[in-house]
Amino acid sequence: MAERGCPLEAVPLPPEVRESLAELELELSEGDITQKGxxxxxxxxxxxxxPLAQGVDPSLQAESRTSGSLQATAPAAKQQKPRPSNARDERFRSDVHTExxxxxxxKYKERKMPMPSKRRSVLAHAPVGACTPPADLHSAPPDVTTGLVQHQHAHRERPQLASVRGVPRGCGGSVLETAGGVPVNSRVSSKIQQLLNTLKRPKRPPLKEFFVDDFEELLEVQQPDPSQPKPxxxxxVVLKGEPPAMGTDWPPSLLAALQQWGTTQPKAPCLTALDTAGKAICTLTYGKLWSRSLxxxxxxxxxxxxxxxxxxxPGDRVALVFPNSNPVAFMVAFYGCLLAGLVPVPIEVPLTRKDAGxxxxxxxxxxxxxxxxxxxDACQKGLPKAQTGEVATFKGWPPLTWLLVDGKHLTKPPRDWLPPARDSGTGPAYIEYKTSKEGSTVGVAVPHASLLAQCRALTQACGFSEAETLTNVLDFKRDxxxxxxxxxxxxxxxxxxxxxxxxxxxxxLSWIQKVCAYKAxxxxxxxxxxxxxxxxQRGQRDVSLSxxxxxIVADGANPWSISSCDAFLNVFxxxxxRPEVICPCASSPEALTVAIRRPPDLGGPPPRRAVLSMSGLSHGVIRVDAEEKLSVLTVQDVGQVMPGANVxxxxxxxxxxxCKTDEVGEICVNSSATATAYYGLLGITKNVFETVPVTAGGAPVSDxxxxxxxxxxFIGPDDLVFxxxxxxxxxxxxxxRHNADDIVATALAVEPMKFVYRGR
Known part of the structure; x- marks a missing residue:
């Protein structure tokens, strides 16, 4: 700057600028920024x-300071000896970093404060007094914050930086030796020593420790209360149902009945489907059902x-993927598979490609x-598609070929063609899926003989006759x-x-309206x-259920169903x-229909209900209690066992x-109208479908x-099932032992009208 005739004098800088410059110097020495930066x-x-010199631009002043600094450091850089291999790169060096x-x-040693740096947290671990500043290379260090004084001794080597980034330079600490005798900082060596100690531990305890019993750590086994109720x-004894009806003029098989009604009563209505507005969109006749299935x-x-x-x-399994709004297409597909000798497997429509269910x-x-x-066709359009436009492969599903059952996609058979129907034998007629409480899905196989026996048993127990009308609110694909x-x-x-x-x-209220409209x-x-x-029902006064x-209350086995039955009867x-019209029933995917209440005109006993102690039920014991108490559970009977069944x-x-007569246990059924296996799962099939009950002496109750x-x-009075x-x-x-249904029943007993069930 003197060459340009602009001499400058040293000007004292504010403290904050000095701190910023000191921090900048430390960042350069640590290698956080380059020399140019x-x-x-x-x-x-x-x-x-x-202050600005007269006639001198600030950018020229900065340029002069930069050029002066470079001129002073250039000779020193040429005379510098080769650096050791662990020294920093030349671009990270500073001429004035030492000062x-x-x-x-x-300055900060006097204040007893940590350095203002990005590594302030590192310096804060050790007090400033414990740190030793670098060696004094200059007897009288210049004021580095002004930038106006030429620095001397730029050619000298600056002190080496600490080799461990996590430890402040110059800080003293305890030094330990590793196994190789190399001294390291205590913070690092403690972690290494901990790792070494872990590796030195034996992988398994000594052999003698396996035979040492520590009684203090044994879990205390809860002993039964001697005052708890016992059966x-x-x-x-085994309860036997009424014998199957003999001499009834029933068709020999279900497919024979379909052919008989399809050819002799082709215009008789079979199924009526409704839309979301309650209007009939399709009425499938028995003639159409037979021709479309064929x-x-x-x-x-x-x-x-x-x-x-x-x-x-014949015998292959076929998936049936139909929504709950299209019973006509499902019925045609189901009977079409039976006529072809195939095994239908109804499933739910998948919603997404990665649906957990x-x-x-x-x-x-x-x-x-x-x-x-x-x-x-309509259901396929709603399924997720791949980039090719075809139905996407769902996660966990095998590769599938999709066939549309709409009439335009099928081929009309020759006039004299009849299918090789297999409606007998031990093979499954259809497979119904069941989801357990763990979330796993199994297939319950129902053979042809059990299918026909179930239809005949329901006909006998419910007194169904030809041309009757049934209003169905349940899912038509299962149960x-x-x-x-x-x-x-x-x-x-x-x-x-x-x-x-x-x-x-x-x-x-739509199902009640249809009962009234169709005289169901x-x-x-x-x-x-x-x-x-x-x-x-408020405001609906023109309905009649006469x-x-x-x-038929399909979930009559649930304890909470009695509250809905009583409330429904009081209103309607x-x-x-009529009170005797309400008929609860009990069923399961494995045993199909277990029991159903018969109306008096079919010879059924009067309905009964039991007021049971919740405390007794938790111990598996039946104890009748007073109905006024809150700790009781009121249940209704689900009728008598099915015809031809032993329970x-x-x-x-x-x-x-x-079990004893006053003891709660699992109901078991022996009948020709039950499922026979979990398809492909022989292990759990034997445990569920091949149980042999025994008496207290160990003798089997049946062959x-x-x-x-x-x-x-349990079995109650009049051989009614509860x-x-x-x-x-x-x-x-x-x-x-508690049951999840008891919690729902207790809540309903308090406020039954505030609970609405929206799940199927």
Whole structure:
């Protein structure tokens, strides 16, 4: 700057600028910034504090300072000796870093404060007094914050930085030696020593420690309370149902009944489907059901090929993917598979590609060896698609071929063609999926003989006759909705009015309106539907239920169903509903229908209810209590056992000993109308479908195996069956057993009208 005639004098800088410059010097010495970045930031800081010389631009002043500094350091850089291998790179060096660090340390040593740096947290671990500043290389260090004095001794080597980044430079600390004798800092060596100590520990305790019993650490086994109630009755005997009806003019098989009604009564209504507004959109006659099912079976057997070979052969399993709003297409697909000798497997429509529930269904499809899925055109359009436009492969599902059952996609068979129907034998007629409480999905196989026996038993127990009308609110793809609305109805040439789920949500009173409109003789509902009707019945005075002779409550085995039945009867008794019409029933996927209450005109005993102590039930004992107490559970009977069935109650755990008459256990059924296996799962099949109940002396009660139903209950007066819970909902707390249904029943007993069930 003197060459340009602009001499400058040293100007004192504010403290904050000095601190910023000291911090900048420390960052350069630590290698956080480059030499160029350091000079740029330093010039920017000093530009605001140095007064402007006359006629000199501030940028020229910064340029002069930078050039002067470079000229002073250039000779020193040429004379510098080669650096050691661990020295910093030349671009990270600073000409004045030693003076800056020394001045900053001296200043903050007096204040007893940590250095203002990005590594302030590191310096804060050790007091400033314990740190030793770098060696004094200059007897009188210049004022590095002004940037106006030429620095000397720039050619000297600066002190080496600490080799450990986590430790402040110059800080003293205890030094330990590792196994190799290399001294390291105590902070690092403590971690290494801890790791070494861990590695030196033996992987397993000495042999003698395995035989040392530490009684203090043993868990205390809870002893049973000697005052708890215990069963006191005698051992129960196997309950036998009424014998099957003999001499009845029934068709020899379900498919024979379909052919008979389809050819002799082609215009008789079979199924009526409703839309979400409650209007009938389609009425399937028995003639149409027979012709469409025949057309589908011909297409399945003759028009589907893979590598010039038939894709399907008799006995193969086929998935049925239909929504709850299309019972007509499902019924055609179901009977089309039966006519072709195939095994239908109804499943739910998958919502997304990675639906957790559909993954379990995919496991079922894979275990059944399914390669073909039947659906409708409208349903396929709603399924997730791949980039190619085809139906996407769902997570966990096997590769599937999709076939549409709409008429335009099927081939009409020749006039004289008849399918090779297999409606007998031990093979499964259909497979119904079941989801356990752990979330796993299994397939319950129902053979042809059991299918026909179930339809005949329901016909005898319910007194179904030809041309009767049944209103079905349940899911027609499984459980009671399938047994009554798709199978037994065809055996008796009944007319089924199917109420879709969406219509029930929009108009909960729709099923009562259809009972009144079609003069239905029977209705199939759940206690949830009765609750909905109670909430929506206000203002509906033109409905009548006088035509009903049976109101089948499919979930009558649940303890809370009694509250909905009582409330429904109180409201609709004035509109033609008779008390004896309400018929609860109990069922399970393994045993199908276990028991159902008969109306008096069919020879059924009067209904009963039991007021049981909750404390006694928690110990598996039946104790009658007063109804006024809050700690009681009121349950209703689910009727008598099915015709041709033998029923007993066995202990829940261990050997299936017969229970006593005042003891709660699992209900087991021996009948020709039950399922026979979990498809492809031989292990759990033997435990559930081949149970042999024994007496207290160990003698088997029968030479035929029983099927576990998963229902917990007992046999009451008049040989009526009472169900108090399910095995899947059993909760064991200590020595007491509680059921999830009891919690719902208790809540409903307090405010029954505030609970509406929206789940199927």
């Amino acid at each position: 350091y000079e740029k930031k330093r010039a920017k800081l000093l530009a605001h504090c140095v 800056a660090v020394q001045a900053a340390l001296a 006191e009755g005698s051992q129960m 057309k589908l079976s011909y297409t399945l057997l003759n028009k589907l090929t893979s590598k010039n070979e038939p894709l399907l052969k 559909s993954q379990q269904v995919g496991f079922l499809l894979g275990s059944c060896g399914i390669t073909l899925a039947l659906t409708t 009671a909705g399938l047994w009554h609305g798709v199978l037994t109805s065809v055996l008796n040439r009944m007319h089924v009015v199917s109420i879709p789920y969406a219509l029930m949500k929009a108009n909960p 003789r029977a209705a199939l509902v759940k206690s949830r539907d009765m609750h909905w009707s109670l909430l929506a 035509s009903l002779r049976m109101l 008794q004035s509109r033609g509903l 007993c109650v066995v202990k829940v755990e261990g050997t299936p000993y017969l 035929r195996p029983f099927t576990r139903t998963g229902l917990l209950g 169900v108090v819970g399910k095995l899947d909902g059993l909760m064991v707390v200590g020595v007491r």
